[in-house]
Amino acid sequence: MIHEAQWYKTLQDETVQCTLCPHNCVLKEGKTGICRVRVNKGGKLITEVYGFVSSMHSDPIEKKPLYHFYPGSNILSLGSFGCNLRCFFCQNCTISQTGADPDLPRTNYTPEQIVQLALKQPQNIGLAFTYNEPVVWFEYMVDIARLAKKSGLKTVMVTNGFINREPLKVLFECIDAFSVDLKSYTEDFYAKATSSKLGPVLDTLKQISQAGKHLEIVNLLIPGLNDEDESFTAMARWIAAELGKETVLHISRYFPHYKLTTEATSPDSVSRARLLAEKELTYVYSGNIYTESNDTHCLNCNAILITRHMFDIRTNGLDSDGRCISCGKYFLKKI
């Protein structure tokens, strides 16, 4: 569906500059941005994926992963095509490292149709924008999210956080919770493994936190690339200092995918990183490993609030207001 993009400037000779993400691509007539889905057509920036859904599923919210936002609920999750990063370990490369290719399977939905589908899903809390990078289908996501909020649904964005400040502010009006990848704490990793930069992602995390939005962070631990103790500890310290000690960090086990053939992260390596992070942060969980406890305990009385066995989630330690049933300490922020 042809749809004019937001967030661009017109330069000379029908050249445009996209200002949605920190790449700030300058595009001559007919050229496409790094994300492959925003193109200059006749001096206008067009989003080529408005209305295109590559996949849609009802997922446990823990799969996003969000552990402290409506635990145990389901959320209708959808993705489109494209990404502004080029991670050579991308787990979703078939939809992220492609443009709006007409040969790829997709379904067209209007924002109204998506919201109606979400409202009809049994035990569904809302909509999650995920699978490929939602930043690059900003206009479609925002139109859906605004309608969803009017219909009383919760909205979640799963993102790499590589977005400029002004468009991010718009998302605060219509997105309730963010799951953000912090892939490493070095500029070198971001440059070599993702073709992007760390600095803007750190800015995004601070902006989300300052806006008071629900935020959880995901780090995919890759052997030999981002699992070095010193930088991992520095990352956990930065999170504690800038975003707060109670910011949730998920450390996820990597498996070989796309262009990276390095062996999968060992469970021991994830445990080691988790111990380092737990020196700085209160809530650290292990992802893609089911041998470690990912239960949540009350900070006040240590009672178990939430038990997690894969995607079997029990919130028996919480009352309906999100307080510990043993001591009454408030745990969940209901949005």
Ligand code: SF4
């Ligand atoms: S969203 Fe796409 S076109 Fe726009 S600046 Fe980022 S990579 Fe470039």
Ligand code: SF4
């Ligand atoms: S940011 Fe996510 S979707 Fe994009 S290339 Fe990296 S891993 Fe894939």
